[in-house]
Amino acid sequence: MYQPRLETMPREELERLQLERLRRTLAHIQRNNPRYAQRFSGIAPEDLQDLSQVKELPFITKDELREAYPLGLACAPKEAFVRFHMSSGTTGTPVINPYTRADVEQWAEIMARCLAAAGVTAADVLQITPGFGLFNGGFGFHYGAERLGCFVVPIGPGRTLMQLKFIKDFRTTALGAIASYPLRLIEVAREEGFDFRETALRVGIFGAEVWSDETRRYIEEAMGIETFDIIGMTETGGVGLGIDCRAHEGIHVWEDHYLVEIVHPETGEVLPDGEEGEMVVTTLTREGLPLIRYRTRDITRILSRERCSCGRTMLRVDRIKGRTDDMLKVKGVNFYPRQIEEILMRHPETTPEYLIRIGKRAGKDFVEILVECRQRDESLREKLAEEIYNFLGFHAEVKLLSEGELPRHPGKAKRVERVEG
Amino acid sequence: MYQPRLETMPREELERLQLERLRRTLAHIQRNNPRYAQRFSGIAPEDLQDLSQVKELPFITKDELREAYPLGLACAPKEAFVRFHMSSGTTGTPVINPYTRADVEQWAEIMARCLAAAGVTAADVLQITPGFGLFNGGFGFHYGAERLGCFVVPIGPGRTLMQLKFIKDFRTTALGAIASYPLRLIEVAREEGFDFRETALRVGIFGAEVWSDETRRYIEEAMGIETFDIIGMTETGGVGLGIDCRAHEGIHVWEDHYLVEIVHPETGEVLPDGEEGEMVVTTLTREGLPLIRYRTRDITRILSRERCSCGRTMLRVDRIKGRTDDMLKVKGVNFYPRQIEEILMRHPETTPEYLIRIGKRAGKDFVEILVECRQRDESLREKLAEEIYNFLGFHAEVKLLSEGELPRHPGKAKRVERVEG
Numbered sequence: 001m002y003q004p005r006l007e008t009m010p011r012e013e014l015e016r017l018q019l020e021r022l023r024r025t026l027a028h029i030q031r032n033n034p035r036y037a038q039r040f041s042g043i044a045p046e047d048l049q050d051l052s053q054v055k056e057l058p059f060i061t062k063d064e065l066r067e068a069y070p071l072g073l074a075c076a077p078k079e080a081f082v083r084f085h086m087s088s089g090t091t092g093t094p095v096i097n098p099y100t101r102a103d104v105e106q107w108a109e110i111m112a113r114c115l116a117a118a119g120v121t122a123a124d125v126l127q128i129t130p131g132f133g134l135f136n137g138g139f140g141f142h143y144g145a146e147r148l149g150c151f152v153v154p155i156g157p158g159r160t161l162m163q164l165k166f167i168k169d170f171r172t173t174a175l176g177a178i179a180s181y182p183l184r185l186i187e188v189a190r191e192e193g194f195d196f197r198e199t200a201l202r203v204g205i206f207g208a209e210v211w212s213d214e215t216r217r218y219i220e221e222a223m224g225i226e227t228f229d230i231i232g233m234t235e236t237g238g239v240g241l242g243i244d245c246r247a248h249e250g251i252h253v254w255e256d257h258y259l260v261e262i263v264h265p266e267t268g269e270v271l272p273d274g275e276e277g278e279m280v281v282t283t284l285t286r287e288g289l290p291l292i293r294y295r296t297r298d299i300t301r302i303l304s305r306e307r308c309s310c311g312r313t314m315l316r317v318d319r320i321k322g323r324t325d326d327m328l329k330v331k332g333v334n335f336y337p338r339q340i341e342e343i344l345m346r347h348p349e350t351t352p353e354y355l356i357r358i359g360k361r362a363g364k365d366f367v368e369i370l371v372e373c374r375q376r377d378e379s380l381r382e383k384l385a386e387e388i389y390n391f392l393g394f395h396a397e398v399k400l401l402s403e404g405e406l407p408r409h410p411g412k413a414k415r416v417e418r419v420e421g
Numbered sequence: 422m423y424q425p426r427l428e429t430m431p432r433e434e435l436e437r438l439q440l441e442r443l444r445r446t447l448a449h450i451q452r453n454n455p456r457y458a459q460r461f462s463g464i465a466p467e468d469l470q471d472l473s474q475v476k477e478l479p480f481i482t483k484d485e486l487r488e489a490y491p492l493g494l495a496c497a498p499k500e501a502f503v504r505f506h507m508s509s510g511t512t513g514t515p516v517i518n519p520y521t522r523a524d525v526e527q528w529a530e531i532m533a534r535c536l537a538a539a540g541v542t543a544a545d546v547l548q549i550t551p552g553f554g555l556f557n558g559g560f561g562f563h564y565g566a567e568r569l570g571c572f573v574v575p576i577g578p579g580r581t582l583m584q585l586k587f588i589k590d591f592r593t594t595a596l597g598a599i600a601s602y603p604l605r606l607i608e609v610a611r612e613e614g615f616d617f618r619e620t621a622l623r624v625g626i627f628g629a630e631v632w633s634d635e636t637r638r639y640i641e642e643a644m645g646i647e648t649f650d651i652i653g654m655t656e657t658g659g660v661g662l663g664i665d666c667r668a669h670e671g672i673h674v675w676e677d678h679y680l681v682e683i684v685h686p687e688t689g690e691v692l693p694d695g696e697e698g699e700m701v702v703t704t705l706t707r708e709g710l711p712l713i714r715y716r717t718r719d720i721t722r723i724l725s726r727e728r729c730s731c732g733r734t735m736l737r738v739d740r741i742k743g744r745t746d747d748m749l750k751v752k753g754v755n756f757y758p759r760q761i762e763e764i765l766m767r768h769p770e771t772t773p774e775y776l777i778r779i780g781k782r783a784g785k786d787f788v789e790i791l792v793e794c795r796q797r798d799e800s801l802r803e804k805l806a807e808e809i810y811n812f813l814g815f816h817a818e819v820k821l822l823s824e825g826e827l828p829r830h831p832g833k834a835k836r837v838e839r840v841e842g
Contacts, residue, residue: 084575132553132554152505154505154555
């Protein structure tokens with residue numbers, strides 16, 4: 001639901017609310033989990049007189065959340081928890097985020113806001129394609145849609161032919177997905193002669209992966225929809241931390257629930273607005289796993305704290321450029337997969353399916369870029385190789401593949417492969 | 422939640438409520454879906470003066486629900502729907518059950534009642550292992566648990582090692598599952614040296630499949646838990662139509678929401694209490710897909726309409742013996758897989774994994790029964806063959822397999838294989 005009183009609140013008022021909630025969060029940790037509170041020993045909530053003092057508090061990292069498995073950082077008694085979600089992805093110990101009833105309500109509120117910002121109303125049919133269960137994606141959309149009252153097609157991941165059938169049969173108007181999934185839908189639709197222009201699909205809300213502006217335009221064009229970039233993660237309480245509004249001039253962060261800073265990924269120093277760095281999130285209203293200065297590893301920058309043309313005063317961050325742990329370092333050059341994607345996708349002959357293969361061969365670093373193309377010709381290959389050389393400053397081998405040659409993976413797309421030997 | 426005012430209501434009062442709700446359901450169909458209402462042309466809601474008159478209304482079958490795909494029998498405008506669930510299993514056109522917001526509330530209410538009948542409270546940790554999404558199992562437990570306030574482990578199906586890990590790490594006390602899944606958990610636990618007796622697991626709520634009393638005892642023994650047999654299906658609004666209480670003297674049907682009859686599977690004639698036949702369900706409170714006299718194909722009988730020792734007045738049906746479409750007919754003999762399962766499971770050397778293979782060989786009917794055993798010896802094989810001969814009246818070939826020889830399937834267990842040629 002759109003909450004204009006909160007979403008368009010004057011910034012001074014918003015910042016007063018943030019300070020008050022920051023103090024309350026700190027007090028909540030100190031009251032409920034003495035071991036967790038030791039991190040802040042010597043700092044009393046009332047010592048914080050100004051939001052900028054948040055930088056006096058220590059960071060917390062994903063590894064620290066992992067080490068707390070299962071409930072070492074939980075700030076409520078077990079009886080108060082109603083569910084948990086778990087970080088997906090990497091192997092090893094997972095991160096568990098336990099939710100109190102109030103946390104579920106908070107999540108429903110911000111997800112309903114996200115859907116509303118994308119123009120979704122109770123009259124829409126929302127097809128939810130992320131997984132339900134431990135992964136937070138499916139349930140995030142579920143709670144938001146339940147709050148809003150839309151008609152949900154709770155299909156979850158995979159079953160691409162059935163997805164297309166339901167888009168048609170239920171006249172689906174809005175699609176929630178992991179950002180690479182629309183590419184699969186488009187691919188199968190082409191094979192099946194399925195035309196998105198004949199459907200009622202209008203809105204796509206995609207996230208959980210880094211996707212370039214070029215991929216975004218490709219999806220919008222192929223599906224005939226307007227897309228919205230949604231952010232959020234298990235650690236912060238799930239998808240829905242923020243989304244771009246219909247002005248598409250940056251991603252609004254729901255600042256009454258989250259305080260964001262951008263810091264230098266190495267020094268941890270807080271960076272001024274406009275400068276690119278790692279997003280650090282402090283939760284202001286979470287009970288189960290409140291976070292003070294969580295290092296998200298997402299690279300972005302603050303675009304504006306001015307009122308947006310949509311009326312919202314909530315600050316806007318740029319679309320996520322990459323994650324610190326996705327950053328590739330080859331021959332002394334740092335780059336993100338998304339930057340390669342942008343170069344590839346500028347050419348209409350390429351498809352959005354690519355793989356960056358890096359490693360050592362005979363003791364020397366190499367980078368190979370495999371990309372599927374509609375037409376394979378030497379001049380395209382040369383053009384891509386040159387553009388990538390201009391960007392990286394060294395030669396990467398470019399290989400053109402036919403459509404369908406790269407393996408498709410369920411869930412998040414795999415864009416990087418490290419080769420040893 | 423336990424609702425004593427409703428669950429222990431005197432039967433005359435309950436039957437008055439059922440009659441009123443039956444009339445209201447009929448009126449609801451007539452008001453909202455004229456094509457559906459044609460089935461009842463000439464019958465006005467006020468014509469029904471007595472519950473027994475329900476038999477004047479025509480049956481509706483699963484095939485008719487299928488033919489209505491996607492929303493041909495829906496009794497609310499599309500904007501009023503908040504989600505749908507879909508019948509699992511067979512290929513071909515699915516059955517879609519669209520839910521209004523009130524239908525979700527109704528579902529949450531009956532599922533919370535089921536959990537409460539099994540002794541689950543807000544203090545429990547409930548691990549939900551059926552799938553979330555189109556299949557109704559996962560969301561049924563989800564809504565019930567949300568109403569009750571227990572701590573949910575929303576893991577969904579599969580990942581058996583992680584299931585065991587979570588049972589331990591979150592001190593899971595209650596498990597919701599498709600009835601054959603505990604067998605898989607027990608099997609993997611044995612391989613891993615995992616001891617259920619060292620966990621906090623206390624309650625199992627299992628359904629969606631026919632499982633014999635022998636399998637039930639086996640699970641209770643191996644897991645050290647009390648089990649509850651939950652019934653319900655997509656068509657009636659999902660899992661939660663009824664469950665046995667701690668007295669375990671039959672499955673209570675929530676009669677304020679459902680009217681059940683037992684009919685002769687061939688003639689459709691209503692059978693007296695105690696006689697075995699097909700369960701027919703009329704929904705009394707559903708809005709999206711109200712059903713009048715739905716032929717469930719489940720074979721059971723009414724055990725009692727007397728007050729149960731638990732205090733509930735809601736009638737009790739026997740555990741499901743089989744489904745009319747599971748019934749096997751070989752050499753003129755009709756039998757259900759569950760009856761074979763009962764014979765096999767009486768022997769401690771057998772495991773609960775078996776497969777009935779039927780078909781024609783050289784133009785003649787044959788039945789082969791494959792069962793996994795802890796020990797394979799000829800005398801066991803002969804004993805089983807004789808007991809099955811005594812039951813069927815003809816010779817079936819019994820083959821003893823080692824543990825793990827039969828393929829395991831995700832989702833519902835496969836107990837029958839038809840072989841041609």
